Amino acid sequence: MRVDGREIPVTGSLLPPLTRRTSDIIRVVLAALGVGVVVVGSVITRPEWLALERSVSNIIGFLNPAQSNLVYLCYGVAILILPFVILIELVWRRQWKLMAGYAAAGLVAGLLLSITGTGLSAPQWHLQVPDRLDTFLSQFLDDPRWIAGAAAVLTVSSPWLPTRVRRFMWFLLLAFAPIHLVVSTVVPARAMFGLAVGWLVGAVIVLAVGTPALEVPLDAAVRLLAGRGRTVTAFTVLRPAGPGPLVLAAAVDGAERELIVDLYGKNQRSHSALRQLWRRLTFRSSETPSPYGSMHRAVEHRGLLALAVRDAGVAAHEPIAVSGLARGWSLYAHSVPHGRPLAESGAEILPAVWAALGTLREHQIAHGDLRPSEIRVRDGAVLFGGFASAEYGASDTQLQSDIAQLLVTTTSLFGREPAVRTAIEALGEQAVLDASRRLTKFALPPGMRRSVPDWSDRLGEARSEVRKQTGQDRIEAEQITRFSRNQIIQLVLLVGLVYVAYPFISAVPTFFTQLRTANWWWALLGLGISSLTYVGAAVALWACASRGISLWGLIVMQIANTFAATTTPARIGGLALSVRYLQKGGLGAVRATAAVALQQAVQVLTHITLLLFFSVAAGTSADLSHFVPDATVLYLIAGVGVGIIGTFTFVPKLRGWLNDSVRPQLQEVLGELVALARDPKRSVLIVLGCGAITLGQAGALWASVQAFGGGTTFITVTIVTMIGGTLASAAPTPGGVGAVEAALIGGLAAFGLPAEVAVPAVLLYRVLTCWLPVFCGWPIMRGLSAQNKI
Known part of the structure; x- marks a missing residue:
C-alpha cells in the first residue's frame, strides 16, 4: 500500500470471510423473504390481491385513456433504458471489475425466469416499431425477464453508484406497481415475481463479489495517526473482521514502537444492530444496556471508558485516537496492552485480581467481558483491557455480572477453592453469593464462553464451591432471559x-x-x-x-x-x-x-x-x-x-x-x-x-x-x-x-x-x-x- 509517497507493507488478509459479511447476508435473507411473499401472494391469495388492486385503481386512476397511455409510454421508456444507463454510469466511473458481476446478474436473472416445464423459453420481443409505441414498450415493461434483469443489475451496481443516482434508480424501478394502478391496470404477478427474483440474484452476487464497504481505508488511518504524531511503517492483521472489529498491529516511529488499531466497518455495525435487537427481544431490560445510535458512538464509548479506567489506575492500555473514516468505517487506536497475561501468573496474584475489580466497583464501572485475555499483570498490579462492553455508572446487575465472570475466569486458571475463597475475602460473602446466581450459560458473554476451556464445567465448579464455602443448600439461578x-x-x-x-x-x-x-x-x-x-x-x-x-x-x-x-x-x-x-x-x-x-x-x-x-x-x-x-x-x-x-x-x-x-x-x-x-x-x-x-x-x-x-x-x-x-x-x-x-x-x-x-x-x-x-x-x-x- 502506498500512502503519500511512502510504501507501507500490509501482512494478512483484510477481507472478512463470506460468513461474516453481515450486511450482505441480511440483504440476501430479505430478498429471499421477498420472493417467498410474492410466491405466496400469487399462488394462494391472488384473487384477493386482484380485487384489492382493482379497488385501489378505481380510486387513484384519475387519468383519461390518452393521459394513461402517455404516462405508460414515458415510464416504459425509462424502464427500457434503465439497464443501459447503469452500464454507462459504470463505464464512466471506470468500474471495469464490476462488468463481470453486471453481466452475470442480468444473464442469471433472465435465465431463471426463462425456465419452463418444457425447457428454456426464449423472449418474444418484437423490436420493429409497431403502430402503437405503448404496445411495443409493454413487451418489456410486463416481461418478468426484463424486470428481473433490471433489478439484478441495479442491485449489483448500487454499492458503487452515487447515493443520489442510486436512490433515483431504485425509486424509478419500484414505481412499477404504483404506475400500473395509476393507469388503471392490474399489476402483473409475473412481473412482480421477476422484480423479487432479480433482487435475490443481485443480492447473492453482491455477497460473493463484495462491496466498496469491504475496502478498508488504511490510507485514511495512516494519515490520522500521523496527525497524532505516530508515523506508521507497517500493518499486520491480528484478527480479521467478523463479529468484532478488524484488529491490526501498526508498527510506528515513536516511543510506543507498536500500536493496536481496531477498525469497525458496516458489517460490524449490522452485526451489532442484530445482536442488540436479539438481546432486547430475549433478555430482560436490566440485562441490556441502551442501544447505540451508530457504530461511531459505540467506538467513541469504548474510548471514553478506556480514559475512565485509566484514571482509576487499572487500565492495561492507553487510548490514542477515535475517529470516523471513509465508507462508514470507524477507528479506535490504542497502545499495546501492558504487562503479561493473567494465565502466566500464579495463584498468589488472586488478591490483587479481586482488589482491581473492587477498584472498578468503587468507580461504578462494569467491565462486562472479563475473559482471561483481557486481564494482565504488571509489576504485581492487575490491569484490564478491552472495554468494548464496559459501562460507566453501572447498575448492580452489571456489577454482579463482573463478579460472576471473574469467578469463572479465576476458577479456570487457579482452581475453584482459592478463586472463591479470595473473592469472599475481598468482596464479602453476600456479594459473592448474590453474584453466584448469575453463574449460568446465558449470563456469560459468548466471547467469554469461547475463551474459557470447558466453560460449562468451570461454571458448575464455581457454583458448587460458592455453595460449599457459604454453607448454602442450593443457589437459585437468576432469570436472565425474558422467558425461562x-x-x-x-x-x-x-x-x-x-x-x-x-x-x-x-x-x-x-x-x-x-x-x-x-x-x-x-x-x-x-x-x-x-x-x-x-x-x-x-x-x-x-x-x-x-x-x-x-x-x-x-x-x-x-x-x-x-x-x-x-x-x-x-x-x-x-x-x-x-x-x-x-x-x-x-x-x-x-x-x-x-x-x-x-x-x-x-x-x-x-x-x-x-x-x-x-x-x-x-x-x-x-x-x-x-x-x-x-x-x-x-x-x-x-x-x-x-x-x-x-x-x-x-x-x-x-x-x-x-x-x-x-x-x-x-x-x-x-x-x-x-x-x-x-x-x-x-x-x-x-x-x-x-x-x-x-x-x-x-x-x-x-x-x-x-x-x-x-x-x-x-x-x-x-x-x-x-x-x-x-x-x-x-x-x-x-x-x-x-x-x-x-x-x-x-x-x-x-x-x-x-x-x-x-x-x-x-x-x-x-x-x-x-x-x-x-x-x-x-x-x-x-x-x-x-x-x-x-
Missing part, C-alpha cells in the same frame, strides 16, 4: 393443547345436544371414579420413591401431570414433569428417573395381568377386528423395530448412548424390582395404585355408558378400555386425541353397544378424564412452577 425454560415449555404445551382440542371443540354443539338425554347422577359418579386414578397414581409413585415425598403434593402434581401428558405425544410431558417434581423434592436425577420408570414398569405388568383376568372372566366372543391391525401393518411395525435394533447395535454413538445412559437406568429399575419383591407392603401399595388407574378409567367409562342408558357390563367396558387405550397410546397425536375416541367407540361397537349410546358415552368419558383435568392442570402447573416445585 419452564415458561417456554408451558407456552409450547398451551399451543399443543389448542391443537389437540380443536377436533373436540368442533364436535361440541352436537355433543351438547346429546347431553340433554344424559343421566347426570351417573356422570357425577364417573367424575368421582376418575378422580381415584390420580390418588392411585400418586400412591404408586410415592411408594416407588420410597415414600420420601409428600403424598398430598404428589396427588396435586398428578392433576398438573394430566395437562403436560395430554399436550405432548406419547405422554412424555407427564413423565418429564414427574421426574422434575421428584428432583425438586430432593431425589437425585437417576433416582427420580428410576422411580418413574419403576412405576411405569409395574403399571404395564398390572395392566397386562388385569387384561388377561377380565378377558377370561368375560367368557364371551366378540368381533375384535377393530382392535387388530392388518397383517401388513404388523409386518411393517416388526420391520421398523428390527431396523431400530440394528441401528442401535451397529452405530457406535447410539451403542455408546445405550451403554452409558440407558443401561444404568435399566439396571436401577431392575434393582428396584428385585427390592420390591422383598418388600411386600411397598409392593402392595404400588400394585394397588397402578390397578386403581386402570380400574378407575374403566369405571369412569362404564358410568358414562350408564348415563346414556347402558347396555353392557363393567367387565366388557374394562376390556374395551384396556385394549383400546393400549392401542391408542401409540398414536402420534398429543393425548391420543382422535385415536382414543375411535378405539373406544369401535371397541364398544364390537361388543354390541349401539352407536347412539357409544359415541356420546365416549365423549362424556373424555370430558371427565381428559379435558376437565387438563383445564384444571394448567393453573396448577403454573402454581407449582411459581413455588419452584417443578
Whole structure:
C-alpha cells in the first residue's frame, strides 16, 4: 500500500470471510423473504390481491385513456433504458471489475425466469416499431425477464453508484406497481415475481463479489495517526473482521514502537444492530444496556471508558485516537496492552485480581467481558483491557455480572477453592453469593464462553464451591432471559393443547345436544371414579420413591401431570414433569428417573395381568377386528423395530448412548424390582395404585355408558378400555386425541353397544378424564412452577 509517497507493507488478509459479511447476508435473507411473499401472494391469495388492486385503481386512476397511455409510454421508456444507463454510469466511473458481476446478474436473472416445464423459453420481443409505441414498450415493461434483469443489475451496481443516482434508480424501478394502478391496470404477478427474483440474484452476487464497504481505508488511518504524531511503517492483521472489529498491529516511529488499531466497518455495525435487537427481544431490560445510535458512538464509548479506567489506575492500555473514516468505517487506536497475561501468573496474584475489580466497583464501572485475555499483570498490579462492553455508572446487575465472570475466569486458571475463597475475602460473602446466581450459560458473554476451556464445567465448579464455602443448600439461578425454560415449555404445551382440542371443540354443539338425554347422577359418579386414578397414581409413585415425598403434593402434581401428558405425544410431558417434581423434592436425577420408570414398569405388568383376568372372566366372543391391525401393518411395525435394533447395535454413538445412559437406568429399575419383591407392603401399595388407574378409567367409562342408558357390563367396558387405550397410546397425536375416541367407540361397537349410546358415552368419558383435568392442570402447573416445585 502506498500512502503519500511512502510504501507501507500490509501482512494478512483484510477481507472478512463470506460468513461474516453481515450486511450482505441480511440483504440476501430479505430478498429471499421477498420472493417467498410474492410466491405466496400469487399462488394462494391472488384473487384477493386482484380485487384489492382493482379497488385501489378505481380510486387513484384519475387519468383519461390518452393521459394513461402517455404516462405508460414515458415510464416504459425509462424502464427500457434503465439497464443501459447503469452500464454507462459504470463505464464512466471506470468500474471495469464490476462488468463481470453486471453481466452475470442480468444473464442469471433472465435465465431463471426463462425456465419452463418444457425447457428454456426464449423472449418474444418484437423490436420493429409497431403502430402503437405503448404496445411495443409493454413487451418489456410486463416481461418478468426484463424486470428481473433490471433489478439484478441495479442491485449489483448500487454499492458503487452515487447515493443520489442510486436512490433515483431504485425509486424509478419500484414505481412499477404504483404506475400500473395509476393507469388503471392490474399489476402483473409475473412481473412482480421477476422484480423479487432479480433482487435475490443481485443480492447473492453482491455477497460473493463484495462491496466498496469491504475496502478498508488504511490510507485514511495512516494519515490520522500521523496527525497524532505516530508515523506508521507497517500493518499486520491480528484478527480479521467478523463479529468484532478488524484488529491490526501498526508498527510506528515513536516511543510506543507498536500500536493496536481496531477498525469497525458496516458489517460490524449490522452485526451489532442484530445482536442488540436479539438481546432486547430475549433478555430482560436490566440485562441490556441502551442501544447505540451508530457504530461511531459505540467506538467513541469504548474510548471514553478506556480514559475512565485509566484514571482509576487499572487500565492495561492507553487510548490514542477515535475517529470516523471513509465508507462508514470507524477507528479506535490504542497502545499495546501492558504487562503479561493473567494465565502466566500464579495463584498468589488472586488478591490483587479481586482488589482491581473492587477498584472498578468503587468507580461504578462494569467491565462486562472479563475473559482471561483481557486481564494482565504488571509489576504485581492487575490491569484490564478491552472495554468494548464496559459501562460507566453501572447498575448492580452489571456489577454482579463482573463478579460472576471473574469467578469463572479465576476458577479456570487457579482452581475453584482459592478463586472463591479470595473473592469472599475481598468482596464479602453476600456479594459473592448474590453474584453466584448469575453463574449460568446465558449470563456469560459468548466471547467469554469461547475463551474459557470447558466453560460449562468451570461454571458448575464455581457454583458448587460458592455453595460449599457459604454453607448454602442450593443457589437459585437468576432469570436472565425474558422467558425461562419452564415458561417456554408451558407456552409450547398451551399451543399443543389448542391443537389437540380443536377436533373436540368442533364436535361440541352436537355433543351438547346429546347431553340433554344424559343421566347426570351417573356422570357425577364417573367424575368421582376418575378422580381415584390420580390418588392411585400418586400412591404408586410415592411408594416407588420410597415414600420420601409428600403424598398430598404428589396427588396435586398428578392433576398438573394430566395437562403436560395430554399436550405432548406419547405422554412424555407427564413423565418429564414427574421426574422434575421428584428432583425438586430432593431425589437425585437417576433416582427420580428410576422411580418413574419403576412405576411405569409395574403399571404395564398390572395392566397386562388385569387384561388377561377380565378377558377370561368375560367368557364371551366378540368381533375384535377393530382392535387388530392388518397383517401388513404388523409386518411393517416388526420391520421398523428390527431396523431400530440394528441401528442401535451397529452405530457406535447410539451403542455408546445405550451403554452409558440407558443401561444404568435399566439396571436401577431392575434393582428396584428385585427390592420390591422383598418388600411386600411397598409392593402392595404400588400394585394397588397402578390397578386403581386402570380400574378407575374403566369405571369412569362404564358410568358414562350408564348415563346414556347402558347396555353392557363393567367387565366388557374394562376390556374395551384396556385394549383400546393400549392401542391408542401409540398414536402420534398429543393425548391420543382422535385415536382414543375411535378405539373406544369401535371397541364398544364390537361388543354390541349401539352407536347412539357409544359415541356420546365416549365423549362424556373424555370430558371427565381428559379435558376437565387438563383445564384444571394448567393453573396448577403454573402454581407449582411459581413455588419452584417443578
